[in-house]
Amino acid sequence: MNNEQLVKDITAKDEPKALAAAREIVDNTNTEAFKMLTDKSEFLFDFVKNNVCKRLSKAINDNNYRNLFAFLKIYSPDFEDVIVGSLAKYANEDMTDELLELLEHGTDDEKAYAAKYFSYIPDTIAADDLTEYAFCDNEALAFNAAKALGAMNSDCAYQKAIDLLNSEDEFTVLKAVKFLVAYENKNAVEHILNAMERSSMSENIAGEVPYIQSLMELLTTYENKSQVLLCIDNILSGLGEILPLNQIFCFELFEVLSFLIDFNIKNKDSQAAVVLLKALSKFEMLSENEEYTFDEDKNTKQEINEICGLLKHQQEYFWNAQKNLVKNELKLQESDIHRISSALGIVAEYKLTQAEQEIKDLLNGSDEIILCEAVIALKELNLLDGIDKDSVLNKVHDENKKALIQSFLC
Numbered sequence: 585m586n587n588e589q590l591v592k593d594i595t596a597k598d599e600p601k602a603l604a605a606a607r608e609i610v611d612n613t614n615t616e617a618f619k620m621l622t623d624k625s626e627f628l629f630d631f632v633k634n635n636v637c638k639r640l641s642k643a644i645n646d647n648n649y650r651n652l653f654a655f656l657k658i659y660s661p662d663f664e665d666v667i668v669g670s671l672a673k674y675a676n677e678d679m680t681d682e683l684l685e686l687l688e689h690g691t692d693d694e695k696a697y698a699a700k701y702f703s704y705i706p707d708t709i710a711a712d713d714l715t716e717y718a719f720c721d722n723e724a725l726a727f728n729a730a731k732a733l734g735a736m737n738s739d740c741a742y743q744k745a746i747d748l749l750n751s752e753d754e755f756t757v758l759k760a761v762k763f764l765v766a767y768e769n770k771n772a773v774e775h776i777l778n779a780m781e782r783s784s785m786s787e788n789i790a791g792e793v794p795y796i797q798s799l800m801e802l803l804t805t806y807e808n809k810s811q812v813l814l815c816i817d818n819i820l821s822g823l824g825e826i827l828p829l830n831q832i833f834c835f836e837l838f839e840v841l842s843f844l845i846d847f848n849i850k851n852k853d854s855q856a857a858v859v860l861l862k863a864l865s866k867f868e869m870l871s872e873n874e875e876y877t878f879d880e881d882k883n884t885k886q887e888i889n890e891i892c893g894l895l896k897h898q899q900e901y902f903w904n905a906q907k908n909l910v911k912n913e914l915k916l917q918e919s920d921i922h923r924i925s926s927a928l929g930i931v932a933e934y935k936l937t938q939a940e941q942e943i944k945d946l947l948n949g950s951d952e953i954i955l956c957e958a959v960i961a962l963k964e965l966n967l968l969d970g971i972d973k974d975s976v977l978n979k980v981h982d983e984n985k986k987a988l989i990q991s992f993l994c
Contacts, residue, residue: 587617591624594639595632602635606643613651615658622660629881637666644670656686659693659724664700672704680707687713692722699728706735715741719748719759726759730766742767749779761789765796773797777811780818781922787822790815791831799840803847810923813855816840817926820862824876830884837863838891845898852905854912855923860895861906861930867892907936914942918951928957932964940967947976956985963992 593605609617625633640663644652652667671679680701687698687710699717702710711733718729718741733741745767748760757779764772773796780789793799793815802812819827819835832838841863848856870876871892877885913927924946931939943965946958955976962968973993980986 587614587620590614590617591620594621594636595624595628599639603639603642606636606639610640610643610648610651613654615654618655619658622658622663625660625662633662637663640666641670646674649674653682656694656697657691659696661724664697664728668697668700668704671701675701675705680705680709684710684713687717692725696722696724696728699725699732702732703728703735706732708736708738711736711738711741714738715744718745718763719756723762727762727766730763731768734767734769742769742772746772746775749775754783754785757783758785758788761792765792768796770797773802773806774808777808777815780815781811786814786818786922787826790818791822791827794819794835798836800836800843803840803843810855813853813859814922816844817855817859817862817922820859820866821926823866824870829870829877829880829888832884832887832891838887838894841891841894845894845902848906849902852909854909854927857906857909858913858923858927858930861903861910861934862926863891864895864903865930865933867895907934908938910934910936911939911942914939914946918949918954921951921954924954925957928954928961932961935965937965937967940965943967944971947971950979952980952982952985955980956989959989959992968993 590605590609593601594609596602608614609621621636625636628636644666649670652671655667671683683698683701684707686694687702690698695717699710699714702714714729714732714736715738717725718733720726720729730741730745742764745760745763748756748763751757751760761776761779764776773793776789776793776796780786780793783789793802799812799816802815803809806812819837823829823832841860844856844860847853848860867888870888877888880888910927910930913923914931916924918924928943928946930936931943940962943958943961944967946954949955959968959971959976962971971993976993977986977989980989
């Protein structure tokens with residue numbers, strides 16, 4: 585049987601035929617067919633990939649499991665668990681030595697599989713190599729190495745990641761965040777959220793948080809609610825641009841926004857109001873413009889529409905109350921720049937003229953980013969009359985920001 589037919593059969597509904605194809609691939613160590621399957625996997629529905637994994641698992645036995653070593657040259661995140669899990673099932677000292685050898689000297693694909701093996705078999709003999717790879721540029725290898733170190737409860741690697749959160753290099757910080765998420769220690773959440781507040785890649789970091797602890801759990805148990813709301817705010821900002829739309833299921837955004845609606849009916853929290861108004865704007869845009877969801881599956885599109893329906897179902901008086909709360913965010917200290925910036929964006933988008941005085945008060949401050957965004961907001965509201973232009977410009981030293989402000993003030 586040719587390879588194309590094998591791939592077609594193993595992904596088909598006919599279970600006996602699919603299982604026969606799986607056995608032929610494994611028994612004959614058909615790496616070409618496996619490579620063709622991995623190339624096709626990104627176009628397969630999740631339930632089809634799950635079926636393929638079950639069939640491969642049934643095809644692997646104590647007579648052919650050694651054949652799997654040949655497949656380690658072809659990395660696939662969709663099939664790594666069935667391959668490595670099957671090897672771990674037959675693990676012994678010799679196999680662990682072989683996987684350690686691959687971890688040290690194999691290709692990047694082989695190293696990624698080998699790192700995964702040590703998350704199943706957490707032998708600390710591999711700890712040094714795993715720590716070296718846990719912060720590398722190969723995302724699969726780095727993630728699997730961090731996962732294995734988490735299984736080993738490696739305090740040394742964990743502390744290294746915590747320290748790297750303070751790096752001046754944003755990409756190093758993001759690598760550290762991804763390590764901590766894979767490591768799966770919820771004690772790291774506070775450190776991650778602190779790093780998010782300092783970072784210029786806050787949307788990227790926020791998008792990692794729900795994979796270590798759910799947003800719903802954080803909303804109901806985490807002491808610093810403001811950080812959690814800022815995390816949700818950043819996720820909404822990045823959704824569909826930096827963060828894939830299908831992650832809304834992992835983020836549990838329907839549940840999160842339902843919670844925030846009920847929360848703000850009772851608490852009238854200004855930061856939550858900004859988050860809710862940002863969500864309304866974002867999901868109206870996503871549901872009304874097909875170009876944003878054209879490539880998404882039907883489940884994602886349906887979830888987007890349901891979230892939009894949830895938000896639009898709220899009465900006008902509810903949304904008016906949220907809009908009136910937003911100006912309170914503009915009274916914060918300049919150190920809360922992320923919250924102020926987000927609120928100014930909402931003020932400009934919804935034309936909240938009731939916040940005029942609070943925006944103008946921001947011009948008395950010294951933070952150049954806030955000054956710039958406040959001028960932009962006033963321009964959007966047609967409220968620039970009476971502004972002391974020279975006073976504002978004299979406090980701005982960044983030439984790009986100064987030029988931008990001048991373009992609005994002239």
